[in-house]
Amino acid sequence: MNRKTNALVQRLTLTPYSVWAALFIVVPLVFVAYYAFTDSAFHFTTENISRFFTATSQLDDGTGMREVHTYLVIFMRSLKLAVISTVICLLMGYPLAYIMARASDRTQKILLTLIMIPMWMNFLIRTYAWMTILQDTGILNGFLSAVHLRTVHIIGTESAVIIGMVYDYFPYMVLPIYSVMAKLDVKLLEAASDLGCPGPSVLRRVIWPLSIPGVLSGVTMVLIPSISTFYISQKLGNGKFFLIGDAIEGQYVANNLHFAAAIAFILMVILLVCMALMQKLANRKIIVA
Amino acid sequence: MRKIIELKNITKSFDGEVVLDNISLDIYDNEFITLLGPSGCGKTTTLRIIGGFETPDCGDVIFMGEDIKDVPPYKRNVNTVFQRYALFPHLNVFENVAFSLREKKVPKDEIKRKVTEMLSLVALKGFEKRSVTSLSGGQQQRVAIARALVNQPKVLLLDEPLAALDLKLRKDMQVELKNIQKATGITFVFVTHDQEEALSMSDTVVVMSEGRIQQIGTPVDIYNEPTNAFVADFIGESNILDGVMLEDRKVAFAGHVFDCVDAGFAKREPVDVVVRPEDVDIVPEDKGQLQGVVTSVTFLGVHYEIIVDIKGFKWMIQTTDFCDVDEKIGLYIEPDAIHIMKKSEYSGMFGDYSTYSDEMEEIGEVEIGELAEYEEQEAAPAESETEK
Ligand SMILES: Nc1ncnc2c1ncn2[C@@H]1O[C@H](COP(=O)(O)OP(=O)(O)OP(=O)(O)O)[C@@H](O)[C@H]1O
Ligand SMILES: [Mg+2]
Numbered sequence A: 001m002n003r004k005t006n007a008l009v010q011r012l013t014l015t016p017y018s019v020w021a022a023l024f025i026v027v028p029l030v031f032v033a034y035y036a037f038t039d040s041a042f043h044f045t046t047e048n049i050s051r052f053f054t055a056t057s058q059l060d061d062g063t064g065m066r067e068v069h070t071y072l073v074i075f076m077r078s079l080k081l082a083v084i085s086t087v088i089c090l091l092m093g094y095p096l097a098y099i100m101a102r103a104s105d106r107t108q109k110i111l112l113t114l115i116m117i118p119m120w121m122n123f124l125i126r127t128y129a130w131m132t133i134l135q136d137t138g139i140l141n142g143f144l145s146a147v148h149l150r151t152v153h154i155i156g157t158e159s160a161v162i163i164g165m166v167y168d169y170f171p172y173m174v175l176p177i178y179s180v181m182a183k184l185d186v187k188l189l190e191a192a193s194d195l196g197c198p199g200p201s202v203l204r205r206v207i208w209p210l211s212i213p214g215v216l217s218g219v220t221m222v223l224i225p226s227i228s229t230f231y232i233s234q235k236l237g238n239g240k241f242f243l244i245g246d247a248i249e250g251q252y253v254a255n256n257l258h259f260a261a262a263i264a265f266i267l268m269v270i271l272l273v274c275m276a277l278m279q280k281l282a283n284r285k286i287i288v289a
Numbered sequence B: 001m002r003k004i005i006e007l008k009n010i011t012k013s014f015d016g017e018v019v020l021d022n023i024s025l026d027i028y029d030n031e032f033i034t035l036l037g038p039s040g041c042g043k044t045t046t047l048r049i050i051g052g053f054e055t056p057d058c059g060d061v062i063f064m065g066e067d068i069k070d071v072p073p074y075k076r077n078v079n080t081v082f083q084r085y086a087l088f089p090h091l092n093v094f095e096n097v098a099f100s101l102r103e104k105k106v107p108k109d110e111i112k113r114k115v116t117e118m119l120s121l122v123a124l125k126g127f128e129k130r131s132v133t134s135l136s137g138g139q140q141q142r143v144a145i146a147r148a149l150v151n152q153p154k155v156l157l158l159d160e161p162l163a164a165l166d167l168k169l170r171k172d173m174q175v176e177l178k179n180i181q182k183a184t185g186i187t188f189v190f191v192t193h194d195q196e197e198a199l200s201m202s203d204t205v206v207v208m209s210e211g212r213i214q215q216i217g218t219p220v221d222i223y224n225e226p227t228n229a230f231v232a233d234f235i236g237e238s239n240i241l242d243g244v245m246l247e248d249r250k251v252a253f254a255g256h257v258f259d260c261v262d263a264g265f266a267k268r269e270p271v272d273v274v275v276r277p278e279d280v281d282i283v284p285e286d287k288g289q290l291q292g293v294v295t296s297v298t299f300l301g302v303h304y305e306i307i308v309d310i311k312g313f314k315w316m317i318q319t320t321d322f323c324d325v326d327e328k329i330g331l332y333i334e335p336d337a338i339h340i341m342k343k344s345e346y347s348g349m350f351g352d353y354s355t356y357s358d359e360m361e362e363i364g365e366v367e368i369g370e371l372a373e374y375e376e377q378e379a380a381p382a383e384s385e386t387e388k
Helices: A002-036 A047-054 A070-102 A105-120 A123-134 A139-146 A158-183 A186-194 A199-227 A232-236 A244-253 A257-283 B043-051 B093-103 B108-121 B137-149 B167-184 B195-201 B219-224 B229-234 B369-379 B381-387
Strands: A056-060 A065-069 B003-014 B017-028 B032-036 B058-063 B078-081 B155-159 B187-192 B204-209 B212-217 B239-247 B250-253 B256-259 B269-275 B280-283 B290-299 B304-310 B313-319 B328-333 B338-342
Touching: A002 A257, A047 A070, A047 A257, A056 A070, A065 A070, A070 A105, A070 A158, A070 A199, A070 A244, A105 A158, A123 A139, A123 A158, A123 A232, A158 A199, A158 A232, A186 A199, A186 B078, A199 A257, A199 B093, A232 A244, A244 A257, B003 B043, B003 B187, B017 B043, B017 B058, B017 B187, B017 B212, B032 B043, B032 B195, B043 B078, B043 B155, B043 B187, B078 B137, B093 B108, B093 B137, B108 B137, B137 B155, B137 B167, B167 B187, B167 B195, B187 B195, B195 B219, B204 B219, B204 B229, B212 B219, B212 B229, B229 B239, B229 B269, B229 B338, B239 B313, B250 B269, B280 B313, B304 B328
Parallel strands: B032 B187, B032 B204, B078 B155, B155 B187
Antiparallel strands: A056 A065, B003 B017, B003 B058, B204 B212, B239 B250, B239 B269, B250 B256, B269 B338, B280 B328, B290 B304, B290 B328, B304 B313
């Protein structure tokens, strides 16, 4: 009897969460799919999906006007910027996570707080802040000319977009790597050193392979939101770097809900495949010689 | 025998607290040497200094004639078996053992040969592909030993390698370790706080307490000739009494004058006297040198352990004869069963088996009784001789 009531109680307590999940996760996904595969009269169509792959437009790639697949180009551009930002986050985040994990408790707490503080600020405000810093007459150039250095033109370039993305997503890279590193047994590092490994070897043969799960989740957590980034590209890229997120937003604002849903749907499928691959990588026993 | 490692006047403190206090120790080639002492006495720290994971505040670490104080661990020809094994969880058994060989870029077929050889030495043939996390404690232990030995170090450091194993496995591994040490001829520096393990496995035992070495010697020496009350108490069971050395080969304790085999003390020097529980003979009350009342009897299989109250001091005696509680018995102690030690800072801290604190207070005073008699005799030696 007890067991049965327990199971019942458990179910009941879970109900609000199940309802919540259904309402806010499953239903919207179904709607996205539904919109993606219907036309404005809600008849079934694959038109929206195929439009993503076939739509063309004229683009000046420097050698003259050329006809290109609009959305594929936009997608590849998003992918490129996302990958670059992810790599930069990883290159900066990994050493930082390592240093943090080895630092004293106090230093660890301080660094953690410093990394998380920007996350408490609104994303729009962060982006505007970067605009005022990077503008041709902004804080950065003001500083450079004050110390008699050449000013730089960053705003409206890919670099500006990347800076904005790296700044926004950096904590999502550092935190998972840090949490894996902090759990790493110091004895393993001593054992490696005992068995003849100098520092770089210990890093390559023990620390790195053991921190891969953290790296994979960090990469996932940065890559996915950065692929679908929008707004940063409009503000810091002066609208010159139209990304897939901007495309979705644009179609939505233009009341083209069905095509917006189709782009979102395709993006989701691609990301799901990526995540599945990553998960597979993470689960594999990594044997490194 | 050749000296492999010399520790010279090593001192080490953590946060202002002295953990090793002027430790000096020679370790010889081919030796099985054990650091033995209670928890926190500095055994691991000593080992870590030899391994290169801690730097002493002062003193020298000499390895085959060279000062290695500033040599990092990866350059030392010393390997460690860590207390909790510290196997690499991302590598299988084979790769764990091969770890140091791969670092040295040993050719592939040689790695295979050496690892296979090591795994058969520790009886783990056929486990090559297994994940180390799937192994039992004893198997992990043996992987750790194989991993440390494959490099053929001059010295193997083992930090309580058997502490996590159950009694049966522990006994088996003790024999196995000893065999491996003999087969390889590698010097083993072994850490334990189990005195039985130390005595049964070692060529040399180093007894430590509070960051200082109390005694270095063979297991037999340490057991039979403890240098102070701490060692006597820590190694095996002991009755430790206050005594006075009357002259060479004559000592007074427990209110009686005993013949003994020790000499070379000052006349009337206060000493600590050790009598092992198994060295006391039980005799009829009137035939004993000491008389007492049995207060408890415990059957331990091969023998009884009885506690005898002799003038308030509780003795532990191991005997195969049954005695009843409250029985009055006599005790007889052979001269060579009495071991005399100089007084030390540990005097009076150990050696009484009383369970009541009020009885503890009676320790420390030498009973006069027969001592007075002895003094009379000494004052008139001629008289007593004619009596005989
Ligand atoms: N890194 C450290 N920082 C501060 N104190 C330490 C450090 N390492 C050891 N100590 C202290 O030094 C003393 C001796 O420690 P050590 O580990 O050498 O003892 P041990 O004899 O190995 O004990 P056990 O049998 O419990 O392993 C202990 O009081 C311990 O708290
Ligand atoms: Mg220890």
